[in-house]
Amino acid sequence: MTDVHRDEAVIIGAGLAGLSAAIHLQNQGISVQVIEAQDRVGGRVHSMRQHGSNKEAGGTYIGAGYQSVVGAAKDYAIELIDVTPTLEFFREQELVLNGEIIRQSEWPKHPANPFxxxxxxxxxxxxxxxxxxxxxxxxxxxxxxxxxxxxxxxxxxxxxxxxxxxxxxxxxxxxxxxxxxxxxxxxxxxxxxxxxxxxxxxxxxAKKGIIGFTALNGVQRIPEAMASALKKETHLGKVVKSIEDNGRSIEIRCADGAIYKTPHVICSIPLAALRDVVINPPLGELHSQGIKDIPSQPTTQVFLAHKSKFWESDGLKPSMFTDGVAGMIAAARNGDDPTEVTSFTAWTMGPHARYLDTLPEEAAGKLIIQEIEAIRPSARGQLEFLGLKSWGADPYAKGGWAYFRPGQVTRFCKALRMPHGGIHFCGEHLSIANRGMEGAMESGKQAAQEIINKG
Ligand SMILES: Cc1cc2nc3c(=O)[nH]c(=O)nc-3n(C[C@H](O)[C@H](O)[C@H](O)COP(=O)(O)OP(=O)(O)OC[C@H]3O[C@@H](n4cnc5c(N)ncnc54)[C@H](O)[C@@H]3O)c2cc1C
Missing domain, CATH: 1.10.405 (Guanine Nucleotide Dissociation Inhibitor; domain 1)
Incomplete structure (x- = not known):
C-alpha cells in the first residue's frame, strides 16, 4: 500500500541547509517533516566514524565567525574544539612538482618559480x-x-x-x-x-586568538542534534523522484513509493543531484538551465593510517602539496596533542579526483600510497589504506560543492534562488554572504523565512 503523508511543510534533504530551514519553521510554530535519501542525516557533513577518531569526509572547519553553526553547537551542547593550534601545521608542507620535493626555503630562488x-x-x-x-x-x-x-x-x-x-x-x-x-x-x-x-x-x-573550531567526536553530531530537536523524526531512505504542484497541493513522490502532500516544500538537494528530480510544472528557463549547467567539483579523499613516523627519518614535513594524483596529503592532528600526527588524508580535487573515481576503492588507495612512496622512500611500507570517500560518485551530492563558471554568477544566481510556486530552494550553492556550512545554514533560514513571510 502506498504510504501517503500530509504535512504543513516538507523539507527535502537533511543536510545543514534543510535542517536549519526545518528548525526555523518549527520555531515559528509550523509543523515540518524532513525527508532524506540516505540512511543518515548530515549530507556533506560526514564523520567517517568507522575509520576511528572521526575522520571528516566533509565539512570540518568551523570559522570563529560561523554564527549559525557555532550557535547550533551551543544550543545542542556540542563541545567545539579550538583548532587554532593545529592551523600552523597546514602551512608546514612540502611542495612537490613533477615528483621533485622543493622545500619552502628553496622555493623563492627555485628555477621553477614563475611568480x-x-x-x-x-x-x-x-x-x-x-x-x-x-x-x-x-x-x-x-x-x-x-x-x-x-x-x-x-x-x-x-x-x-x-x-x-x-x-x-x-x-x-x-x-x-x-x-x-x-x-x-x-x-x-x-x-x-x-x-x-x-x-x-x-x-x-577571531576573538581571543581563536580562529576556528571543529566539533568534539565529529561535526556530524551537529546535524544529528538538529534532527533530534525536530518534533517529527526525519524519514530516512526517501529518495525524491518528483515534485508536482497540482494547484491544490504539492505532491512529492519517492523511489520507495512514499508520497508526501503539502502546501510548502523546501528543496535542499545539491544542484547536480537535483538534475535527477522531475519538477512539474517545469521550472523557468533560466532556473532549469542553471541546474543543468552549474558544475560541481569532483572531490575524493583517501584516508591513510601510518605505521611509523616515517617523516622523522627523511627530515621532511609530514604533509605535502603535490601536482600528482595524490593531491594534497595532509597530516591530521586529531588527538589531544596538536603536534602529534594521528593519520593522513589525501585530498584530491578536479581531474585527478575524476580519475581516482574510475578505479575500485582499494586500487585508488594503493595508487595514492604508491605515489607517496615514490616521492619519499621513507614512507615505503609505512602507510595503510583505511578507506575513501568520493563526493563525485555520491549520487546525492555528485560533487563536493557547486562552483560558477565565468558569466554564471550574473546569469543564474538570482534565478536559482526564486521560489517556484510553493517550492522553495536552499543549499550551500544559494548562500549570499557566507560559504560552506555557514552558507548552507544561511540559505536554509532564508528559504524558511520566505514561507513565514507568506503568512
Ligand atoms: C570534502 C568537503 C570538505 C568540506 N569542508 C568544509 C569545511 O571545512 N568548512 C565548511 O564550512 N564547509 C566545508 N564543506 C562544505 C559543507 O560541508 C557544505 O557546504 C554543507 O555541508 C552543504 O550543506 P547542504 O545542506 O547545502 O547540502 P548537503 O549537506 O549535501 O545536504 C543535501 C541533502 O539532500 C539529500 N538528497 C540529495 N538528493 C536527494 C533526493 N533525491 N531525495 C532526498 N534527499 C536527497 C542528501 O543526501 C543530503 O543529505 C566541505 C565540503 C566537502 C565536500
Missing part, C-alpha cells in the same frame, strides 16, 4: 588566495552579487592576467589540485573574490 619578483616567497598553494585578498574589490562578502561587480564575472585566468601574471604563474597559482574546475579558465573570478571576502570577514571575528 613576480615581490611574490617569489609565496607558496603556490597560497598564492591565488593571497591575490584575491590583496586585490579584492568587495568590502563585504555579499557584494559579490551586486550588479556593480558584474564586470568581475570573468574567468579567474582573465582576472589574473589583468594583474599582469604570466601564463606559468597562473598555472602554478591555480593549476594544482584545484578547488573549482580544472584550471583558472573554468571558474568565475567573482566566486574567488567572494570566497576571499568571506574568509577575511571570518578573520575579523
Amino acid at each position: 613576480p619578483e615581490n611574490d617569489k616567497a609565496l607558496m603556490p598553494w597560497n598564492y591565488s588566495r593571497i591575490l584575491t585578498v590583496r586585490e579584492n574589490p568587495l568590502k563585504r562578502p555579499e557584494e559579490w552579487l551586486d550588479s556593480s561587480q558584474a564586470h568581475n564575472d570573468i574567468s579567474f585566468y582573465a582576472w589574473m592576467r589583468q594583474l599582469g601574471l604570466s601564463e606559468d604563474a597562473i598555472n602554478l597559482a591555480y593549476g594544482i589540485n584545484v578547488s573549482f574546475g580544472s584550471s583558472a579558465h573554468d571558474v568565475s573570478a567573482l566566486l574567488m573574490l567572494f570566497r576571499a571576502a568571506f574568509s577575511s570577514s571570518q578573520r575579523k571575528h
Whole structure:
C-alpha cells in the first residue's frame, strides 16, 4: 500500500541547509517533516566514524565567525574544539612538482618559480588566495552579487592576467589540485573574490586568538542534534523522484513509493543531484538551465593510517602539496596533542579526483600510497589504506560543492534562488554572504523565512 503523508511543510534533504530551514519553521510554530535519501542525516557533513577518531569526509572547519553553526553547537551542547593550534601545521608542507620535493626555503630562488619578483616567497598553494585578498574589490562578502561587480564575472585566468601574471604563474597559482574546475579558465573570478571576502570577514571575528573550531567526536553530531530537536523524526531512505504542484497541493513522490502532500516544500538537494528530480510544472528557463549547467567539483579523499613516523627519518614535513594524483596529503592532528600526527588524508580535487573515481576503492588507495612512496622512500611500507570517500560518485551530492563558471554568477544566481510556486530552494550553492556550512545554514533560514513571510 502506498504510504501517503500530509504535512504543513516538507523539507527535502537533511543536510545543514534543510535542517536549519526545518528548525526555523518549527520555531515559528509550523509543523515540518524532513525527508532524506540516505540512511543518515548530515549530507556533506560526514564523520567517517568507522575509520576511528572521526575522520571528516566533509565539512570540518568551523570559522570563529560561523554564527549559525557555532550557535547550533551551543544550543545542542556540542563541545567545539579550538583548532587554532593545529592551523600552523597546514602551512608546514612540502611542495612537490613533477615528483621533485622543493622545500619552502628553496622555493623563492627555485628555477621553477614563475611568480613576480615581490611574490617569489609565496607558496603556490597560497598564492591565488593571497591575490584575491590583496586585490579584492568587495568590502563585504555579499557584494559579490551586486550588479556593480558584474564586470568581475570573468574567468579567474582573465582576472589574473589583468594583474599582469604570466601564463606559468597562473598555472602554478591555480593549476594544482584545484578547488573549482580544472584550471583558472573554468571558474568565475567573482566566486574567488567572494570566497576571499568571506574568509577575511571570518578573520575579523577571531576573538581571543581563536580562529576556528571543529566539533568534539565529529561535526556530524551537529546535524544529528538538529534532527533530534525536530518534533517529527526525519524519514530516512526517501529518495525524491518528483515534485508536482497540482494547484491544490504539492505532491512529492519517492523511489520507495512514499508520497508526501503539502502546501510548502523546501528543496535542499545539491544542484547536480537535483538534475535527477522531475519538477512539474517545469521550472523557468533560466532556473532549469542553471541546474543543468552549474558544475560541481569532483572531490575524493583517501584516508591513510601510518605505521611509523616515517617523516622523522627523511627530515621532511609530514604533509605535502603535490601536482600528482595524490593531491594534497595532509597530516591530521586529531588527538589531544596538536603536534602529534594521528593519520593522513589525501585530498584530491578536479581531474585527478575524476580519475581516482574510475578505479575500485582499494586500487585508488594503493595508487595514492604508491605515489607517496615514490616521492619519499621513507614512507615505503609505512602507510595503510583505511578507506575513501568520493563526493563525485555520491549520487546525492555528485560533487563536493557547486562552483560558477565565468558569466554564471550574473546569469543564474538570482534565478536559482526564486521560489517556484510553493517550492522553495536552499543549499550551500544559494548562500549570499557566507560559504560552506555557514552558507548552507544561511540559505536554509532564508528559504524558511520566505514561507513565514507568506503568512
Ligand atoms: C570534502 C568537503 C570538505 C568540506 N569542508 C568544509 C569545511 O571545512 N568548512 C565548511 O564550512 N564547509 C566545508 N564543506 C562544505 C559543507 O560541508 C557544505 O557546504 C554543507 O555541508 C552543504 O550543506 P547542504 O545542506 O547545502 O547540502 P548537503 O549537506 O549535501 O545536504 C543535501 C541533502 O539532500 C539529500 N538528497 C540529495 N538528493 C536527494 C533526493 N533525491 N531525495 C532526498 N534527499 C536527497 C542528501 O543526501 C543530503 O543529505 C566541505 C565540503 C566537502 C565536500
